[in-house]
Amino acid sequence: MAPGHVAYGLAAQYGLRIPAETVVAWERGLATPGERELTALAGVLWCAPGELLAAASTLREHRLSRELSVDDLARQLGMTGASYLRMEETGRWKGNERQSAALCRALGLSPAQFLTATGRDEELAELLTSAVTTRWQAYVRPVAKIVPLERARIQEVLEQLHADYQALMVSTLSWSSTGQERSGSTGDAGRAFLARVVDQFWRTAGV
Structure with a gap:
């Protein structure tokens, strides 16, 4: 037409x-x-x-693809329409764990889609970067607050990512006869791993 x-x-x-x-x-x-x-x-x-709509990525796009009104979705989440709409318009989700689970059910969101739609991809990337480069145990709770997965599963994934990153650092560490690191290979490999750490997280989690 x-x-x-x-x-x-x-x-x-x-x-x-x-x-x-x-x-x-x-x-x-x-x-x-x-x-x-x-x-x-x-x-x-x-x-x-x-x-x-193209592939939905925002809360609004996911809601419209399900043909839900703001008030209909808000009722399913146990909040007012005004409260939900404010979060949808700002792209910052502030619901609790129960409401987050209800949102995933109502909109058919995978954990990865939930993080993207609620504007938390960057926050997750920062947490994962710290987890794999320092003590991963300290980041189980912060990650669990924003990722809708069982805490035990998050712990397993962080432990595996930490092990993968540390193994990569060891395997790419190369020293010349003068004791100097050659060609920055370790830094390049580490930066590449961290650049895709969110994708690695979801792949390791199997979701």
């Missing part, structure tokens, strides 16, 4: 005055429709709202 026809349908069926140029911007990913606009757009195009 041409952008002009879509714009006409939005106006005729839903009373939304959206110029064809805006429809083109939506198609090209240069702009994002609001919730009401997305619902109307799906109606005009005879599809579900979730079909119009």
Whole structure:
């Protein structure tokens, strides 16, 4: 359907005055429709709202892909719509463990998707970097606070990542006859490991 026809349908069926140029911007990913606009757009195009979204990464995108309103989802989480909406708009999740578990169930989120949608990927990366380079035992509790996995499983994963990183450091440590490290190989390998430490965490956890 041409952008002009879509714009006409939005106006005729839903009373939304959206110029064809805006429809083109939506198609090209240069702009994002609001919730009401997305619902109307799906109606005009005879599809579900979730079909119009690329791979969901934010709380809003996951909620819309499930066709849940803010109030419907908030009720499932045991919080007010205003409280949930504030977290969705800021991208910072502040729910407790029970609410986090309920959010994963309601939106069908994997642990990795939950971390990304709640804006905690960077925080996890910082914790994991410290865990593998120092004493991993000290980071079980902080990681468990933000990752929806059993604490025992988190402990196993951190221990394995720490062992993998330390083994890598030992295997790449190379000394010349003068006792100097050659070509920075250890540093390069270590930085590469840390750059993908979040992916390594999920892979080791098997989720």
